[in-house]
Amino acid sequence: MRNRIIIAAFLLFSGSTVYRILTGDASWAVTTRGGDPSQVTLKIWAGNAAPIDHWRTDSAVDAARTLNRQLEEEGSGVRVTIDAINDPASWGNYKKKFLMAADSHLAPDIICTGHEDIASWASAGLIVPLADTVAEMRAKDPAFADVREDLWESTMFRGKIWGVPQDSEARVLFYSKPLLAKMGWTPARMKTLERGIQDGSFTTDDMIALAEKAVASGVVPRGRGYWHRPTRGSDHIQKYYAFGGRIDDPETGRLVADQQSLTRWFTFQRRIVDAGITPENYLGTEWGIWHNTVSHGKALFWEGGIWNWSSWGSKYAADLGGEAYLHKSVGYAMPPAGSKGGTPATLVHPLVYLVPKAKASGQMQQKLALRLLALMTTPEINTRHALDSSHLAILKSQLDYAPYKENTFLYGISKLGGKSFFQPNHVRFSQWFDIVMGAMEEAQSGRRSPSQAAADAIALMRIDVGEDNLVFR
Amino acid sequence: MPFRVILLIVLSVPIIVGYLWMFISTFSIRTHGLMPVDSNGNFGGLTLANWAFLKDPVLWQALLNTFVLAAALTFFTVLISSMAGYALSRIQFPYRRQLLSLTLVLHAFPSVTLLIAIYFVLKGLSSSPILGPWIGYNTMGGVILVSVAMQLPLGIWLMKGFFDGLSWDVERSALLDGCTRLGVFWRIALPMAGPGVAALSIFSFITGWGSFLIPYTFMMDQGSATLATYLMQSMTDTAPAAYGTLAAIGLFQTIPILGFFIFTQKHLMNIYTGGSKGAG
Numbered sequence: 001m002r003n004r005i006i007i008a009a010f011l012l013f014s015g016s017t018v019y020r021i022l023t024g025d026a027s028w029a030v031t032t033r034g035g036d037p038s039q040v041t042l043k044i045w046a047g048n049a050a051p052i053d054h055w056r057t058d059s060a061v062d063a064a065r066t067l068n069r070q071l072e073e074e075g076s077g078v079r080v081t082i083d084a085i086n087d088p089a090s091w092g093n094y095k096k097k098f099l100m101a102a103d104s105h106l107a108p109d110i111i112c113t114g115h116e117d118i119a120s121w122a123s124a125g126l127i128v129p130l131a132d133t134v135a136e137m138r139a140k141d142p143a144f145a146d147v148r149e150d151l152w153e154s155t156m157f158r159g160k161i162w163g164v165p166q167d168s169e170a171r172v173l174f175y176s177k178p179l180l181a182k183m184g185w186t187p188a189r190m191k192t193l194e195r196g197i198q199d200g201s202f203t204t205d206d207m208i209a210l211a212e213k214a215v216a217s218g219v220v221p222r223g224r225g226y227w228h229r230p231t232r233g234s235d236h237i238q239k240y241y242a243f244g245g246r247i248d249d250p251e252t253g254r255l256v257a258d259q260q261s262l263t264r265w266f267t268f269q270r271r272i273v274d275a276g277i278t279p280e281n282y283l284g285t286e287w288g289i290w291h292n293t294v295s296h297g298k299a300l301f302w303e304g305g306i307w308n309w310s311s312w313g314s315k316y317a318a319d320l321g322g323e324a325y326l327h328k329s330v331g332y333a334m335p336p337a338g339s340k341g342g343t344p345a346t347l348v349h350p351l352v353y354l355v356p357k358a359k360a361s362g363q364m365q366q367k368l369a370l371r372l373l374a375l376m377t378t379p380e381i382n383t384r385h386a387l388d389s390s391h392l393a394i395l396k397s398q399l400d401y402a403p404y405k406e407n408t409f410l411y412g413i414s415k416l417g418g419k420s421f422f423q424p425n426h427v428r429f430s431q432w433f434d435i436v437m438g439a440m441e442e443a444q445s446g447r448r449s450p451s452q453a454a455a456d457a458i459a460l461m462r463i464d465v466g467e468d469n470l471v472f473r
Numbered sequence: 474m475p476f477r478v479i480l481l482i483v484l485s486v487p488i489i490v491g492y493l494w495m496f497i498s499t500f501s502i503r504t505h506g507l508m509p510v511d512s513n514g515n516f517g518g519l520t521l522a523n524w525a526f527l528k529d530p531v532l533w534q535a536l537l538n539t540f541v542l543a544a545a546l547t548f549f550t551v552l553i554s555s556m557a558g559y560a561l562s563r564i565q566f567p568y569r570r571q572l573l574s575l576t577l578v579l580h581a582f583p584s585v586t587l588l589i590a591i592y593f594v595l596k597g598l599s600s601s602p603i604l605g606p607w608i609g610y611n612t613m614g615g616v617i618l619v620s621v622a623m624q625l626p627l628g629i630w631l632m633k634g635f636f637d638g639l640s641w642d643v644e645r646s647a648l649l650d651g652c653t654r655l656g657v658f659w660r661i662a663l664p665m666a667g668p669g670v671a672a673l674s675i676f677s678f679i680t681g682w683g684s685f686l687i688p689y690t691f692m693m694d695q696g697s698a699t700l701a702t703y704l705m706q707s708m709t710d711t712a713p714a715a716y717g718t719l720a721a722i723g724l725f726q727t728i729p730i731l732g733f734f735i736f737t738q739k740h741l742m743n744i745y746t747g748g749s750k751g752a753g
Contacts, residue, residue: 085695088705097690100592104599104610106693288716292503296512315715319502320512 043108047094055385057084105362163352225277266443266450498720543681558632580626635669671740
């Protein structure tokens, strides 16, 4: 008898659970942050966060103090506390975790992520639109009016603004001053290199020729003339852009399938290997080796994100003199254009703060979250993050803010000029990106010819991205 | 005999070198092979800075969480696997063979491919009465439940193998003397399968101790982070990995495992020599 009761109870429990799984009914699972309505906890997440990026969430704690002061002055009984998570997991795991949390109404009130997530998360109804136009956003708070105009573009999707920029960076061409000096270049001549890139007279062809010369004259060993990012990543898109390629078409909002530009880009990727300035089988080189090599000036040219600068100074080149050593031995300029007279361009990948909808967070605190974001968007707060993690100013006023101005590296990058561009907020962009990265690897490794790799990429785009989402050039 | 020793030494060299590198790296800014070097490639660059993480209170919270997860995973895996393994080894019942095959199929799936499915199960469990708040999504109980489920196929097969190897005579004598099935399992079979229990305990504890994906994905709060999550902080995509710190955290994470291994070593090495009279 006892066994039957146990079996019946087990079956009842299992049955109700299976029923709820199959019907998607998990209403009991939603545990919102209830309790005293005057005590509001705002949860904020930041992803792929190294310790040096801690201000992405910790700034909210400082801003909450100001917010509480303001609320007190307004006579409001509400007080805000912050629950901040600086998530170290990879972007993929972080985003998966957010989607599950949103499905269970446990998403944070503010999430910091790459701007490219706006398209899919907005389409899925997980985040709130913040304004219809940039002007409307700027009018919401003086802090938002201070944000660099170009950065709002990265937060736009279907004609609305969905996020507040958190940081910004650039990917530049670094060069070793001692190695160029060995080739007879004076500091004044090195300046002409930077100027030449700016006016389009120094192109990727000139860079390859100079690196080949360095290898031929024994200034650097074979394969150390030019190092790009050793793994897949957005940085490579800069070269596609340098050779005339565009990711999206502003008029139609579609992604671009440009076989000619892809071929030119892939030709460059194979050419650097054939020229002996980048090693054969270079793709996949371990990041530790890469950082040690470039930060120690053992390659003539390398391209990378400016955020590496502080890590090179504090870790890899710390015992060489840190940032002082870097300033002395490492130069930087915009990545050169692919043809004479072209404009140098850098890919900017802003992180943005997004505000999840009530159905995702289980909370009705979106207005308070936006108010907190305005208080986090100040020159003082953002400069702390910029200096600690080597990121660029997102506010116009930061360029006149003394602590930022005194950082010669960041201020110098901010003043480099040239053109910056973003990856589009398009729901099929990740498919487009994976295709061109795969084709680039095929071309650089020599498994496919550049033209064949480009043709394959276009064919794959037709299938995976869909012709309805493409403009062919 | 000397040849075997030499062969063993040669085969062990890669593992020993790996551990040696990890140990040296924890006290170095950088290494060239096994030699700590300064920026000029000369011997030097020794530092204790890689161990600075020991002052971080988050580490100790992560340590406690990891211990709870690993201990609970070990306890439930051993308990369920030994009972299931004994039943599958000694009792004939319908679909026994099919059940065994099914457990193997479950083991064939890497947990990353099951994440979404597991999420829906945990979300469903959250809505179950009474137990929901303890074993559902965003609970340590839920993470333990999933981890145990992933570990059970290996455990059941391992324990079944150990029980298959035990002499039936002793158990039969106990049954004839009036002992119940459960009594035979608890008083006779389980002690005789001690090496199996020890082996499974170690495997389960190591799995729980190094577990990342399941606890990370299904727990929301910072306070529920495990050591593996903590380790991730040293190797994000956006900042260059600090290999010295990484090695130090790795070594710190390994120490309890080594302790656990040393503690259970005598049971592990005792396979087929204890338990039943005359065996061995």
